[in-house]
Amino acid sequence: MTEPFETDVAIVGGGPAGIAAALALRHRGVARVTVLERESEAGGVPRHCGHPPFGLREFGRILSGPAYAARLRLEAVRAGVEIRTRTSVTALGPSGRLALTTPDGTAALAAGRVILATGVREMPRSARLITGDRPVGVLSTGTLQHAIYIERQKPFRRPLIVGTELVSLSAVLTCWKAGIRPVAVVEAASRPTARWPMALFPRLLGIPMHYGAELVDIRGRSRVEAATLRLADGTTRDVDCDGILLTGRFVPESALVRLSHLDVDMGSGGPSIDQFGRCSDPAYFAAGNLLRPVETAGWSFREGKRIGGIVADDLDGRLAPAERTIQIARGEGLKLAVPQRIALPSAEPSLGWIQLRAATGGTGVLSIRDGSAILWEKRLSILPERRILVPLAALLKAGERTDTVEIRFTSDKAG
Amino acid sequence: MMTSQSGLFDVAVIGGGVVGCAVARRFALDGARVLLLERASDILSGASKANSALLHTGFDAPPGSLELACMQAGYREYCEIRERMNLPLLETGAMVVAWSEADLARLDSIEAQARANGVDDVRLMEPAEVLAREPHLATSLRGALLVPGEHVIDPWSAPLAYLKQAVAHGAEVLCNAEVLSGRLDAGLWTLETPRGAVRARIVINCAGLFGDEVETRLLGRSDFIIMPRKGQFVVFDKAASALLTTILLPVPNERTKGVVLARTIFGNVLVGPTAEEQLDRTRADVRQEALRDLVAKAVAMVPGLADMPVTAIYAGLRPATEKKEYRVSAKPELRWITIGGIRSTGLTAALGIARHAASLHAGFDDAGFRPVNDPVWPHMPNLAEHGRRDWQADGHGEIVCHCELVTRREIEQALEGPLAAGDVGGLKRRTRAGMGRCQGFYCQARIAALTEGKFAEPLAVEKADD
Ligand SMILES: Cc1cc2nc3c(=O)[nH]c(=O)nc-3n(C[C@H](O)[C@H](O)[C@H](O)COP(=O)(O)OP(=O)(O)OC[C@H]3O[C@@H](n4cnc5c(N)ncnc54)[C@H](O)[C@@H]3O)c2cc1C
Ligand SMILES: Cc1cc2nc3c(=O)[nH]c(=O)nc-3n(C[C@H](O)[C@H](O)[C@H](O)COP(=O)(O)OP(=O)(O)OC[C@H]3O[C@@H](n4cnc5c(N)ncnc54)[C@H](O)[C@@H]3O)c2cc1C
Numbered sequence A: 001m002t003e004p005f006e007t008d009v010a011i012v013g014g015g016p017a018g019i020a021a022a023l024a025l026r027h028r029g030v031a032r033v034t035v036l037e038r039e040s041e042a043g044g045v046p047r048h049c050g051h052p053p054f055g056l057r058e059f060g061r062i063l064s065g066p067a068y069a070a071r072l073r074l075e076a077v078r079a080g081v082e083i084r085t086r087t088s089v090t091a092l093g094p095s096g097r098l099a100l101t102t103p104d105g106t107a108a109l110a111a112g113r114v115i116l117a118t119g120v121r122e123m124p125r126s127a128r129l130i131t132g133d134r135p136v137g138v139l140s141t142g143t144l145q146h147a148i149y150i151e152r153q154k155p156f157r158r159p160l161i162v163g164t165e166l167v168s169l170s171a172v173l174t175c176w177k178a179g180i181r182p183v184a185v186v187e188a189a190s191r192p193t194a195r196w197p198m199a200l201f202p203r204l205l206g207i208p209m210h211y212g213a214e215l216v217d218i219r220g221r222s223r224v225e226a227a228t229l230r231l232a233d234g235t236t237r238d239v240d241c242d243g244i245l246l247t248g249r250f251v252p253e254s255a256l257v258r259l260s261h262l263d264v265d266m267g268s269g270g271p272s273i274d275q276f277g278r279c280s281d282p283a284y285f286a287a288g289n290l291l292r293p294v295e296t297a298g299w300s301f302r303e304g305k306r307i308g309g310i311v312a313d314d315l316d317g318r319l320a321p322a323e324r325t326i327q328i329a330r331g332e333g334l335k336l337a338v339p340q341r342i343a344l345p346s347a348e349p350s351l352g353w354i355q356l357r358a359a360t361g362g363t364g365v366l367s368i369r370d371g372s373a374i375l376w377e378k379r380l381s382i383l384p385e386r387r388i389l390v391p392l393a394a395l396l397k398a399g400e401r402t403d404t405v406e407i408r409f410t411s412d413k414a415g
Numbered sequence B: 001m002m003t004s005q006s007g008l009f010d011v012a013v014i015g016g017g018v019v020g021c022a023v024a025r026r027f028a029l030d031g032a033r034v035l036l037l038e039r040a041s042d043i044l045s046g047a048s049k050a051n052s053a054l055l056h057t058g059f060d061a062p063p064g065s066l067e068l069a070c071m072q073a074g075y076r077e078y079c080e081i082r083e084r085m086n087l088p089l090l091e092t093g094a095m096v097v098a099w100s101e102a103d104l105a106r107l108d109s110i111e112a113q114a115r116a117n118g119v120d121d122v123r124l125m126e127p128a129e130v131l132a133r134e135p136h137l138a139t140s141l142r143g144a145l146l147v148p149g150e151h152v153i154d155p156w157s158a159p160l161a162y163l164k165q166a167v168a169h170g171a172e173v174l175c176n177a178e179v180l181s182g183r184l185d186a187g188l189w190t191l192e193t194p195r196g197a198v199r200a201r202i203v204i205n206c207a208g209l210f211g212d213e214v215e216t217r218l219l220g221r222s223d224f225i226i227m228p229r230k231g232q233f234v235v236f237d238k239a240a241s242a243l244l245t246t247i248l249l250p251v252p253n254e255r256t257k258g259v260v261l262a263r264t265i266f267g268n269v270l271v272g273p274t275a276e277e278q279l280d281r282t283r284a285d286v287r288q289e290a291l292r293d294l295v296a297k298a299v300a301m302v303p304g305l306a307d308m309p310v311t312a313i314y315a316g317l318r319p320a321t322e323k324k325e326y327r328v329s330a331k332p333e334l335r336w337i338t339i340g341g342i343r344s345t346g347l348t349a350a351l352g353i354a355r356h357a358a359s360l361h362a363g364f365d366d367a368g369f370r371p372v373n374d375p376v377w378p379h380m381p382n383l384a385e386h387g388r389r390d391w392q393a394d395g396h397g398e399i400v401c402h403c404e405l406v407t408r409r410e411i412e413q414a415l416e417g418p419l420a421a422g423d424v425g426g427l428k429r430r431t432r433a434g435m436g437r438c439q440g441f442y443c444q445a446r447i448a449a450l451t452e453g454k455f456a457e458p459l460a461v462e463k464a465d466d
Helices: A016-027 A065-078 A141-151 A166-177 A196-204 A297-315 A392-399 B018-029 B066-085 B101-116 B127-133 B157-168 B208-219 B238-243 B288-301 B303-307 B346-361 B408-414 B424-431 B444-450
Strands: A005-012 A033-036 A082-084 A088-093 A097-102 A105-116 A120-122 A138-140 A159-162 A184-187 A209-211 A214-219 A226-230 A236-240 A243-246 A250-252 A284-286 A324-330 A334-338 A341-344 A353-358 A362-370 A373-382 A388-391 A404-411 B008-014 B034-037 B094-098 B123-125 B143-147 B172-174 B181-185 B188-193 B196-205 B229-236 B247-250 B260-263 B269-272 B310-318 B327-331 B336-340 B399-401
Touching (some): A033 A105, A105 A297, A141 B444, A284 A297, A353 A392, A353 A404, A362 A388, A388 A392, B018 B034, B018 B196, B018 B346, B034 B157, B034 B196, B101 B123, B123 B127, B157 B172, B208 B336, B238 B269, B238 B303, B269 B288, B288 B303, B399 B408, B408 B424, B408 B444
Parallel strands (some): A005 A033, A005 A105, A105 A284, A184 A209, A324 A404, B008 B034, B196 B336
Antiparallel strands (some): A097 A105, A214 A226, A353 A388, B094 B143, B188 B196, B229 B310
């Protein structure tokens, strides 16, 4: 057990969002800003994204992931941020009391404010309830990148890749650079989830792409030996492979939040916040991809910076406690809506928008409703997993009258 | 795991499941020179790899059966020795919950059977009392029978501790040593394995799912047939443990035995098992449909589970036979003891079965070793969520598995000594590494590096060059 210590703001997680928040707080003159990072170095996910482009808007140059992570660390040191690595936060207590473990044992930390920035990860095989044996060789992109770029080891030679999100493209690239030859890419939808390069790129490398196809069986006694696919035409096909790479299907790394007193939003999988990033306990804020799956490093950085500034305001006594809240109900067609509530009185700076994701794509009408009254609406075309932003102002007008608004997306087809 | 193979052993135990481990311990404590032979690259690779991990009272076991006697003796001995070995016990109690009128009608006879089996502390509960004890249960329940003595244990540390104690008293363990054939010559068995021939005065067949095959290979015939019965499970996030304390047991009916909802010793909640007959003795695969069905059943019992992410999925195979009862027998003239068909209660019963095996051996004409006076009690690393773990102590090196808070020191220790983990499954069973909600997303690459050169099936296939 090490000595209990105190800090003005503790930041859980030293990825782009956490470091950006720390920089903003230091720039605003907050004395003690402590980043708690469980890995041996800060930087977050970009540490093992061995490819560009990172950092264009933040640092005005195009960097690889590891270079971007190194830049984050450098900026933090320059700004006088205290980074404690190999420090895992194990529990969140009321009013900013954190339990930690370090190689020297457990410790307690009392923080004036806490910013949670623990990021996202990919959904594992178990939570996807995938049929089959449970051999060695089933993993996700993050694990692959960690293996290749940090540990310099190959987890397989001929994997089957599942998914076509942007990260799936990174997965194909990572494999290719390491001399790993994917045997095929499968996607349950009829088109790639990510934009154009995904459609083209594997094909250029000669990797077969199967749309409308599903992984229905994994076989292998100790290591993966084969997989079975159900193809779009209903037939099944066996594929020889020595690994399965499950890409994307991001979920917030919200373990701490789920086990704490803070409210969790089942739609986003992250903590429930107001437009200031404030959690259900006002000593806690959250930023970055913990809030929702999934945005880029750049987005997470900017979000972290903004929340850092808001927390500085709060410490200065300039963020009013919520007198009243408007709950945002996620209606039909929507997978998530963040923030989950609006605190009144509102103020600026705030997150500035409501971020939405649709369950399925299509053309239709996005509307904000108070009971049967339509407060705001807009026609648009959307794709699944793509960000939709609704300006906060559209909602604030409504807030004068109601405690709950509903946001829904009514697709033309469904109608 | 090398052995003085030229040596002659008093007892060769075939199979390193929970039963083989307990038997090895019993005979080692009784003073025998024991050799345990395991076909896989680590112990606990068969039926004992995957179960519900409940310590049963035997309240619903067949009255007068060997199974019941062994379960109750096993239960008693586990409770006697567990503190000395630092083995956990999560004292949850269980409720046999009635969800229908038909279920409710059966509770009386279950209560009567429990009393007949000597489990006297059972008690019927009204719905209101059940809900007061477990407020997150679906309110549609009709009543329950409380069985206070049913508990949750660590299904892997316990057998490992038994075998560790055997090793401390001179037992030897050979993995990757499938017994392929053997012959009895002048009262001495010679067993052929891929790691060479070994000799022993007595053979105890604890081969679980291959029990009949070992009989056929070595004796020419088997009195029973193993009919594997698969059980699939879903494990929910640790946050789910706020929703349930008591083990929920189903009221068995003619068609199905139903599924259990229980806490795990590692702080999660599990639902399962299914019961599916199959021919394959090794393939314990999971099937999406069955898993979905288990989740639905769990949510029907505890609606709050609908919001809980799934952490893990797994399946185990019960070494069932054509009869319900254990298939245990001794053939003194063949210097052979069979412990077969330890179907679905072996974790509880293992220590009792081992005592029974020792009593069978007393009937052999050479019987009588000199028992150990002052046994060594190995102190197991605690993996239970409710106990103190290594991450809470100084100098643990670093956290390697973040979800389960497994330290580098724990991993290094699991890779050392005569019972070192032989594969990644063995490492999980000894440490919990990679068992948590991210299932290795954050730690698997690191574990691959820490275990390089140690496992039969390595996590990394080769170096990545720049
Ligand atoms: C596999 C994968 C690939 C990706 N590829 C790209 C890409 O190519 N480009 C892109 O723009 N975005 C990519 N992303 C999205 C990525 O989430 C963002 O780039 C960005 O890293 C989000 O920043 P963050 O600070 O919110 O979280 P992270 O970068 O994930 O940082 C979270 C930090 O919190 C730490 N942490 C977590 N829990 C604890 C705890 N209990 N105690 C202490 N520390 C803790 C973690 O160790 C980590 O360092 C990828 C994401 C994944 C999962
Ligand atoms: C789904 C399920 C749920 C269960 N729940 C519970 C519970 O809650 N409580 C409880 O008490 N019990 C439970 N059980 C029962 C318990 O798990 C079994 O009774 C027990 O594991 C049987 O152990 P065993 O040692 O007989 O067999 P095994 O574990 O199969 O051990 C036999 C070993 O012998 C080895 N072997 C086989 N052939 C050879 C050979 N030729 N040479 C060398 N080695 C060989 C195998 O590799 C294996 O390791 C459950 C079982 C299942 C499947």
